């Protein structure tokens with residue numbers, strides 16, 4: 001995981017400073033979801049695509065496309 005020490009997060013309820021990985025404010029107990037990086041959905045799609053490639057039987061696909 002890449003960390004960004006310069007990024008400061010504040011509690012959305014009491015504006016106390018939060019730790020980088022804190023999802024709960026230590027001062028007031030409010031829930032502050034850790035923001036997910038922009039590439040998270042792309043990573044998810046890549047994993048799904050990889051599983052698809054591993055599970056699909058390519059001999060059938062090759063037949064359909066005329067490679068066999």
Ligand SMILES: [Zn+2]
Pocket residue numbers: 011012013014015016025026027028029030
């Ligand atoms: Zn708070």
